[in-house]
Amino acid sequence: MSSIAARLIPTWLRQYQLTALPTDLVAGLVVGVLVIPQSLGYAVLAGLPPVYGLYSAIVPVLVYAWLGSSNVQAVGPVAITAIMTASGLLPYAEQGTEQYALMASLLALMVGALLWIAGRLKLGWIMQFISRGVSAGFVSGAAVLIFVSQLKYLMAIPIAGSSLVGYLSTMQRYASQVHPLTLVIGIIAFVLLVANRYASQWVWRTWLSSSYAKWAERLFPLVLLGIAIVLSMLLHWNSLGVATIGRIPQGLPSFTLPHMTDLQEALKLLPTAGLMALIVFVSSSSVASTYARLRGESFDANHELTGLGLANLSGGLFQSFAVAGGFSRTAINADSGAKTPLASLVTVLVMIAALIAFSNALAPLPYALLGATIMASIIGLIDIATLKSAWQRDRLDGASFLAAFVGVLIFGLNTGLVIGLMVSFASLIWQSSKPHVAIVGQLGGTGHFRNINRHDVVTFDNLLMLRIDESLFFGNSESVHHRILNAMQQYPAAQEIILIMAAVNHIDLTAQEMLSTLNKELALQNKRLHFSFIKGPVMDIIGQTPLISELSGQVYLSTLDAVDALKDI
Template sequence: MRASLSRYLPILDWGRRYDLAALQSDLLAAVIVTIMLIPQSLAYAMLAGLPPEAGIYASILPIMLYAIFGSSRALAVGPVAVVSLMTAAAVGQVAAQGTAGYAAAALTLAALSGGILILMGIFRLGFLANFLSHPVIAGFITASGLLIAVSQIRHILGVQAGGDTLPQMLSSLVGAVGATNPITLALGVTTTAFLFWQRKALAPLLRRLGLSPRAATMVARAGPVLAVVVTTLLVWGLGLDERGVAIVGAVPQGLPPLTLPAFSGDLIGALLVPALLISVIGFVESVSVGQTLAAKRRERIDPDQELIGLGAANIGAGFTGGMPVTGGFARSVVNADAGAETPAAGAFTAIGLAIAALALTPLIHYLPTATLAATIIVAVLSLVDLKILRQAWTYSRADFAAVAVTIALTLLAGVETGVSAGVILSVLLHLWNTSRPHIAEVGLVPGTQHFRNILRHEVLTDPCLLTIRIDESLYFANARMLEDRVLDRVAAEPRIRHVVLMFSAVNSVDLSAVESLQALNSRLSGMGVTLHLSEVKGPVMDRLRRSHLLHELSGRVFLSQWDAIAALAPALCGQNAPRPSGPDTGGGDHRGAATP
């Protein structure tokens, strides 16, 4: 019973072993992450078009719930840049920013996303995220980072501008640049420059001054807090808000309120697809971070339980005035580096943010929005990785096309179009690759019982025997290609009397492929050619026994390809004299080589 509960409540597992040493480590990590999260939460709420307090609210109960249901010991949950941008894009289609309807729609989006994630976790659908290829995700995040950075330039300039796509944003900025507030510009540029500097140079400087490497890193990561304090004091002390510098203004003081998402049919219909996209992207980002951190500790996370943990966190955000959340890379790395031992570190972080919501919100009244914009710009530009285009071009033209299309559509048509295109392209890319399997004609390597591609190695063959190795599972999209390839080869060589399909790399055969194999068997029989199979894996053989293929097969099923050669071309075995052992100079039989 306990094991069953621990499957859905990981806190029952790590909580039983919790001790004083873990408590001390978790408390230290919580203090550091709390300091980091305060400016981040405010900034990402602004990015999502919500009041600043929504970011803090989204970092309290959601973190608590993730600590109970999540499986990662270091993942820090809260608002993140990409999900905040997607939230603004989705909610902006149903309500205007600054209205009660906009905030209610954000709550509904978080609750919907949470419900989708929990359902996916219950039905163990975490594997669906594997259909999003890494290059496509990298392209989407890169384009999103560029969009986010450009969208914040208006706050650096102190102008009114908008737009959902890159051309719209640039056009709006060009039209508004004449109204730039010089004081806001000076604050924004100086803060941005400082944040870039502290990311790269502050830690080395502190180490030269005598701090330990770990302490120097932790202090450097608190740089955004220093920027918040200094610029807030400047605005307050010099009265810069009266000279046109936009500030955060009054922030409600208190714990997150209990809120109720708007569950109207029209609103749910409008937000359902965006909620699904946010759920998938958020899960992919979160589980990638969680797995990376877990691997460093020789631990593992459960992707399906992560779905439940993230789902609970989002539902918590929807009912406490928050916004959609997921696991963030930067804060999770800080959490792990600071020594977090268990998810309790997240719970302590939530307590710290609750204290901040109760006591510190009056202190950010004069915080300039330019500072928050600078925080966002510096954070998201680290996500931009244009090298992925060059890497994809070098490795695979198909991957390059998918990445380039995802980036272009995200920048030119908006976030939802870009991520939708990314999902579709990932699936199409998989279908394209598997529909064109590598099919090699193989022969016997002299002096061995190994078989390799005749185009890559010097091998022994028999003109009466054709051996084809299929390097892919067979299913409806590629079975006909195999059938055509074999028939074309047999038609071109009248001496062929036996065809052996080598199934060593075939992991599954669907019904369409079975029917195609039956048709191939029938057509070869009509040509006086016998069809055989070799090296069929157990699970594949179990499936084939449920069909008529094995009963109708004109030839035999051999345990190994060597057995097939011994039975069908014994003369070939006689030529197979042993040869001196040594390194293989054939270059290997790599997927993607030219095929017969």
């Protein structure tokens, strides 16, 4: 095989084992069949005709299967990208379905371009700076907004908005216009779906074995969809005022260049596209990296950025809105036995078959069922467990969760995410500005030195040993200075001040000046400043500076060396 062909053909296909074919086929069929109603619902959530959910599960899925980083991640339309698309394109909602769909594809193109550029620049490390609290808070807030937004399909009233206040105010305005039959259909579907998802141990496992119960739980939404279509036809729900999705265009998505009237329109979407790209990357990488660990496979964040970027870029040219890795569909894909991305290619064939052969069969499907499906599936994204855990173990991360969650509900998705990120970074800065500085003593006759407040240690009257547990920079240098001075006031007899630098990985210019000032202050009191355990890279930075050349004391290789040399002075 030539080198060019080797680069064009993905590794998983070049090394494909035929033993994986049966399970890949089964997994692809299962995922394809089960996510049809979900895909239709996500398109509606994005403000698009239902067929766009199927369009979004074809070309992007093909591209990601070929170029993505994960063997089992199932990419496609998801709730977060759908609600962010609807929120970002709210000003265009009145311009007609065709124009709105073109703007949704333009947004997908922009998201894809940003992800691809980030991948080429190897910015995968950015994922580290999105704390668990922020991502969970944002997703939880978005889940609440999604849940409330779907009430318009259960109540058949025009609820709209970009925040919880907006949704509730329009709901109150149109509350008297609720369609009773639609509401009954929606409530029954919602209750059944919630019971199937969250009470399966009583619904199915009391009379089915564990394996059969699992499949019954998975297939129930599809069975409910079929029942709803049959009842809609037999009882003529459409003539009774129940909104149905109507005729779905038959055929595959076509190559379409998104319409852009002027550059200003694209620039207006850029903040939304940037935040969507961030969320797509964080959520998809979380899923992909989790399953890579479980399967003993490697995960490359930059490869993931490139795969997601090209998937969205290509999808934007074929009538897709922005896509990402789906939590639930990936779980189904993996649990069904998927070994390679071939399963995703089979899923695409199922979507193509639905568009070509079964599009008319979906016409009687009530919007109320799609709304109930989204509402039932989205409940699991409201992550109360993470909030409880964060509040018990790390209040700052809990605060980031609440900031993102409340910000999304009050101000909308984009502003809420920014608020959460700002609180998270503020927490990081606050923590860094207050480093831990411990007064230590010698542990017995060993070479170990520990905090005097935690261990029974030996101290020396003429020595004050301080361990600095953070790197030193402009944000914490003054705080460290004050802590050292306070420690000296507690031990006025100490003449030799030893700073243990084992945990210090960097000392910036401001911190160097602070230590030089401290050295001079100690010299005026006839005291000396010493360093121990300075790391090589740190010494490379400060070795030729006045801090070392004018140091009143010495630099010791270890704290034990410093104690042995100074304790008897």
